[in-house]
Amino acid sequence: MFLTAREWFRKRSEVHPRGRKRRIAKLFVFEFTIVVLGVLAAQMLQNQVVQNTEIRRGNTVASQMEQAALHFAAIANVGQRNESCFRERLTRLSTVNRLNERMSVNALGRPNLSGVYEFEWGSAAFREASKARGHVFTSKAQQLVGVFEDYDRLAAQIENNWRTVGLLDPSNGPLSVQDRAEIRNALLDIQADWTIAQRIYRTIDGIVQDWKLSGENSYLDHHLPDLQTCQFTQVEAASPTNR
Secondary structure, three states: OHHHHHHHHHHHHHHOOOOHHHHHHHHHHHHHHHHHHHHHHHHHHHHHHHHHHHHHHHHHHHHHHHHHHHHHHHHHHHHHHOHHHHHHHHHHHHHHHHOOOOOOHHHHOEEOOOOOOOOOOOHHHHHHHHHHHOHHHHHHHHHHHHHHHHHHHHHHHHHHHHHHHHHHOHHHOOOOHHHHHHHHHHHHHHHHHHHHHHHHHHHHHHHHHHHOOOOHHHHHHHHHHHHHOOOEEOOOOOOHHHO
């Protein structure tokens, strides 16, 4: 292109010698403009490639967040459907303890609150997701992280208190009045935490519905066994060293 333009200006200069300097100046401006436009076009292309890469990466992170939301929605679904039977189990255990009776480890079981979906979402992950899905999407995901953290702490508290409830198993030896009092308090704490868990379940339902996510049924299938056992699994008896 430059050679063609220069040849055209050279021939014009030979035919019309006057104004040669002006034509050279025009040639310079023309070539300079072409160079600048080429640089700008290359930069725009590079920016587009970077943007497309960021969007692909953001969509990947966003998809992981959606999967986590659906996974937790299934846990919430099971937890709400088991609310009554879970409380009945706690009431039964309270009666056993109050009557100074014992219960085998198999009959006791332990609450299976289904572990929280593993995630590692820092500020960078939220920025990437925001580029692909927008601020509203990441706002919902951040809400979800807060719920995850609350539920994780709650599940840990229930599991810790259940170690004390496990003392009802006869293999742990005789129980003192203090032991019975600790079991009673542990069951009261679990009941209180179960009430909080129901609020968390409703919160996650609201987030998922507001998020307009779908596919909960496929994730619920994974947790159907929990419905059949009232979310209790068989575990080893509490060790006397944990009393």
